[in-house]
Structures are given as C-alpha cells and as structure tokens.
Amino acid sequence: MKVRIRRELLEYLLELAKNAYPNEFAGFLRERNGIFEEVLIAPNPHAGPSSVFFDTWMLPYDETIKGTVHSHPSPAPWPSEGDLEFFSKFGGVHLIIAWPFTEDDVRAYTSDGWEIGIEVID
Incomplete structure (x- = not known):
C-alpha cells in the first residue's frame, strides 16, 4: 500500500x-481520484512544541477527507501514543513531517500505526 x-x-x-516550528501544526487531507491534493488546516488550533489540539466539532462534513497531517518539531517521525490514539479515531492515512522538514522527513501511517510508502505525483 502506498x-x-x-x-x-x-x-x-x-x-x-x-513556519509552525518550533510548534506543531495539523491538518486534514482531501483526496481526489486516489491522490491527496488539498489540506484543510485544523480549526481553532492550540499548538505547542509537543502537541497540537483542535476542536473536531468544528470540522465540516466532508467525505473527501481521507487523511491527516501533522508535524513533529523533532527529528522523530514516528507516531507517539497520542498520535496512535488520534489515528484510530479518524481512520485513513496519517502523515507525520519531522524536523528539519524535508521530503525525506515525511512518513505515512495507517490508522493502526503501520508505516506505508509514499508516492509523490508531479
């Protein structure tokens, strides 16, 4: 799976x-025809260097949202226990972007926390 x-x-x-560094940022990924093409920034975020919180009740009902993304202001691209709990609630695919925020620092995970590949489409 990729x-x-x-x-x-x-x-x-x-x-x-x-731009969010040294804090985290979070968003939701919209998918069209099997490709992530757009991000919705998490509503009313409260971000810090070790977490980001937002009001999920403010999210629109949108069937094209198939994943999430958030950053880690450290070089650790692995999901924390809090990340895994969040993943289990939203389903889909979850991207983590670790410091120093290059393409090599991006990882994708399933809702169960299993790492999966990433294919970049030009």
Whole structure:
C-alpha cells in the first residue's frame, strides 16, 4: 500500500511545518481520484512544541477527507501514543513531517500505526 500525494501539496505541507516550528501544526487531507491534493488546516488550533489540539466539532462534513497531517518539531517521525490514539479515531492515512522538514522527513501511517510508502505525483 502506498499513499499518493501531489508534489505541490507536499511542498506546501513542508512549508507549513517550517513556519509552525518550533510548534506543531495539523491538518486534514482531501483526496481526489486516489491522490491527496488539498489540506484543510485544523480549526481553532492550540499548538505547542509537543502537541497540537483542535476542536473536531468544528470540522465540516466532508467525505473527501481521507487523511491527516501533522508535524513533529523533532527529528522523530514516528507516531507517539497520542498520535496512535488520534489515528484510530479518524481512520485513513496519517502523515507525520519531522524536523528539519524535508521530503525525506515525511512518513505515512495507517490508522493502526503501520508505516506505508509514499508516492509523490508531479
């Protein structure tokens, strides 16, 4: 299994992570035709260097949201216990972008926390 993501979106996500540093950022990924193409920034975020919280009740009902993304302001791209709990609630695919926020620092996980590949589409 692989996640497919548009290069333009991936580059934008890397910039969001850099701009949020030293805090985390979070968003929801929209998928069209099997490819992640758009991000919705988490509503009303409260971000810090070790977590980001937001009000999930403010999310729109949107069947095209198939994944999440958040940054880690450390070089550790692995999901924490809190991440795994969050993953289990939202289903789909979850991207973690670790410091220093390059394409090599992006990992994708299933809702169970299993790492999966990433295919960047130009």
